[in-house]
Amino acid sequence: MKYAFFLGCLIPARELSYEASVRKVMPELGVELLDMKGANCCAPFSIQSVDYDSWLALAARDLCIAEEMGLDIMTLCNDCYESLLMVNTLLKRKPELKDRTNQILSDVGKEFKGKIEVKNLVDVLYGDVGIDKVKNVIKEPINGLKVGTQPGCHLTKPKRIHFELLRGFNELDELVQATGVESIPYERKEMCCGGPLRDINDDLSRKISRLKLMALKDAEVQAVVTVCPFCFLQLDLGQLEVKRHFNEEYNLPVIHFIELLRMGMGMKLEDWEIKAHRIPITDLFKGRL
Amino acid sequence: MSELDFGFMSEVAGTPRGSGILLCIQCGRCSSGCPVARLTNDHNPRRLMEMVVLGLKKEVLSTQLPWYCLSCFTCLDRCPQGGDVGDVMFAIRNLAAKQGNVPAGVAAQAKALYDTTRVINPVRSALGKRESMGFGRLDAEGLDEVQKILKRTGMDKIVSSTWEGRVKKT
Numbered sequence: 001m002k003y004a005f006f007l008g009c010l011i012p013a014r015e016l017s018y019e020a021s022v023r024k025v026m027p028e029l030g031v032e033l034l035d036m037k038g039a040n041c042c043a044p045f046s047i048q049s050v051d052y053d054s055w056l057a058l059a060a061r062d063l064c065i066a067e068e069m070g071l072d073i074m075t076l077c078n079d080c081y082e083s084l085l086m087v088n089t090l091l092k093r094k095p096e097l098k099d100r101t102n103q104i105l106s107d108v109g110k111e112f113k114g115k116i117e118v119k120n121l122v123d124v125l126y127g128d129v130g131i132d133k134v135k136n137v138i139k140e141p142i143n144g145l146k147v148g149t150q151p152g153c154h155l156t157k158p159k160r161i162h163f164e165l166l167r168g169f170n171e172l173d174e175l176v177q178a179t180g181v182e183s184i185p186y187e188r189k190e191m192c193c194g195g196p197l198r199d200i201n202d203d204l205s206r207k208i209s210r211l212k213l214m215a216l217k218d219a220e221v222q223a224v225v226t227v228c229p230f231c232f233l234q235l236d237l238g239q240l241e242v243k244r245h246f247n248e249e250y251n252l253p254v255i256h257f258i259e260l261l262r263m264g265m266g267m268k269l270e271d272w273e274i275k276a277h278r279i280p281i282t283d284l285f286k287g288r289l
Numbered sequence: 290m291s292e293l294d295f296g297f298m299s300e301v302a303g304t305p306r307g308s309g310i311l312l313c314i315q316c317g318r319c320s321s322g323c324p325v326a327r328l329t330n331d332h333n334p335r336r337l338m339e340m341v342v343l344g345l346k347k348e349v350l351s352t353q354l355p356w357y358c359l360s361c362f363t364c365l366d367r368c369p370q371g372g373d374v375g376d377v378m379f380a381i382r383n384l385a386a387k388q389g390n391v392p393a394g395v396a397a398q399a400k401a402l403y404d405t406t407r408v409i410n411p412v413r414s415a416l417g418k419r420e421s422m423g424f425g426r427l428d429a430e431g432l433d434e435v436q437k438i439l440k441r442t443g444m445d446k447i448v449s450s451t452w453e454g455r456v457k458k459t
Contacts, residue, residue, distance in 0.1 A: 009407040009408050009409045009410070010409060012411050012415065012419065012427055013407075013409040013410055013411040013412075013415065014409070014411075014415075016415060016418055016419065016422075019424065020422060023424065035425040037428060037430060038428060038430035038431040038434075039406075039431065040402070040406040040407070040431045040434075040435045041402050041406060041407050041408045043402075044408070045360045046394070046395045046398045046399065046408065047398065047399060047402060047408070048360075048379055049356075049360075049379060049382040049383065049386065049391075049395060050382070050383070050386045050391060050395065050399055050444060050447055050448075051383060051386065051442055051443070051444040051447065052304075052305040052306065052379070052383055053305075053442040053444075054438065054439055054442045054444040057438045057441075057442060058402075058435065058438060061431070061434065061435070061438065104438060104441050104442060105438070107437050107438065107441050108433075108434035108437050108438060110434075153359075153360075153361040153362060153363075154362075157361065157362035157363065157365070157366055158362045158365045158366055158373075158375070159366045190363070191324050191361075191363075192324055192359045192361035192363075194324075194359070196359045196360055196361070197325075197357070197359055198394070199392075199393070199394025199395075199397070200356055200392045200394045200395065201353075201356070201357065201392075204325060204328060204329060204357065207328050208324055208325070208328065208359070211324070211327075211328075272418075
C-alpha cells in the first residue's frame with residue numbers, strides 16, 4: 001500500500017513526535033508513505049474564511065500533485081483532511097467548479113482531473129490495512145487503561161460528506177480498543193476542541209477546551225487519545241492555559257493514537273518524544289517508554 | 290436605528306457557500322447546538338442569519354460577529370432545512386475579508402502562506418531535528434505557483450492590505 005503523504009503545516013512546525021511515530025509504525029503495517037514534493041498548505045478554516053476561489057485552487061494544487069504521483073493522499077491533520085476532502089468531492093461533483101478552478105490552475109500548468117481519493121490515518125488503518133492486521137501487530141496490549149477518544153470535528157463533520165464514506169467515531173474507537181485500552185463514552189465527545197479560535201479569540205478558545213476537559217474528567221478517563229495535531233495541541237498545551245486562567249488542574253495526559261499503537265506494538269518512545277507531551281505521560285505508560 | 294441594506298441577503302446568497310441563507314426559517318436549532326453560543330451572548334448563529342435577512346450589513350461585516358465561529362459544522366449538520374449555516378458563515382467572512390475585516394491571527398496565517406506556502410513554519414531547531422531524523426526536507430518549491438494563484442484570485446491584495454493595516458496600527 002502506497003500513499004502520497006500530506007504532512008501539512010502544524011506537524012512539522014510543532015509536533016515532530018507525531019510524524020516520527022507515523023514514519024516508524026506505518027511501514028510495519030505494510031504502508032509506504034511518499035512525500036509530496038512542492039505541496040502547499042491545504043488552505044484550512046482561516047484561509048477559506050478569506051477567499052473561496054483561493055481555497056479551491058490551493059487545495060486542488062495539492063490534489064494535482066497526488067494525481068501526478070498516481071496515489072491516494074493520506075493526511076494526519078483533520079483540517080488538512082477536511083479541506084482536501086471537501087475540495088476533491090466538490091470538484092468531482094460539480095463540473096462548473098472544476099472548470100473554474102482549472103482555469104486558475106492553468107496559470108501554473110496544473111489540471112485537476114479527479115483521479116484520486118483523500119484519506120486520513122484512521123481511514124487507512126481501518127479501511128485499507130484492516131483492524132485484524134492492526135490487532136496482529138499488538139505484541140504488548142495496553143490492558144487496564146481507560147481513555148476518552150477525541151476524533152475531532154473534521155474527521156466526522158459535515159455528515160453529508162462523511163456519512164456516505166462511513167467515517168465516524170466507531171472506527172477510531174475500534175482501533176483504540178485493538179491496542180488493549182478501553183474507550184469510555186463521555187458527554188460532548190462530538191464537541192470541538194476549541195482550537196480554531198486560538199489566536200482569534202483566545203478566551204473563548206480556552207473555555208471550549210475547558211468544557212471538553214470537564215466532560216472527560218467526569219467520565220473518569222485516565223487519558224485522551226487524539227488523531228488531529230490541532231486537537232492534541234489544544235487539549236495538551238491547552239491544559240496549562242486552563243490552569244493559568246481558571247486555576248483548575250486536570251492532569252489528563254493526551255496521546256496521539258499512533259503513539260498508543262506504537263507502544264502496543266512493543267516499540268518504546270524516545271526521550272524527546274515523551275517530553276513533547278506537556279502533561280506528563282511517564283506514570284501512565286511506565287515500562288513502555 | 291441602523292441603516293438597512295435590503296440587498297444584503299441576496300449578496301450573501303450570491304456568494305459561494307452563501308445560498309443556505311435563503312433556506313433559513315429562524316428555528317434556532319443552529320444556536321442551540323453551537324458550542325460558542327453556550328459560552329457567550331456575542332455569538333448566536335440564528336441571530337446572525339436574521340441580521341443578514343434584515344439587511345444589517347454594517348453590523349455583520351464590520352464587527353467581530355463573523356469571527357466567533359469555530360467552523361465545527363455542528364450547525365450545518367443540525368439545520369433541518371439543509372441550510373448549511375456553517376457554510377453561510379464562510380460566505381459572510383469572505384465578504385468581511387474583502388472589506389479588510391480580518392482578525393490578526395488569520396491575517397498572519399494568510400501572510401505566511403503567501404510568503405512561504407505554509408501557514409505556520411518550523412523554527413530552526415525543529416528543522417535541524419527533522420534533518421537528523423532523516424525525514425524529507427520541507428521544500429518551498431511551490432512558492433512561485435502559490436503566489437501566482439493568489440495573484441490571480443486577488444487574495445494577494447487582501448493579504449497585503451490586512452497585513453499592512455495591522456503593522457501600521459501597532
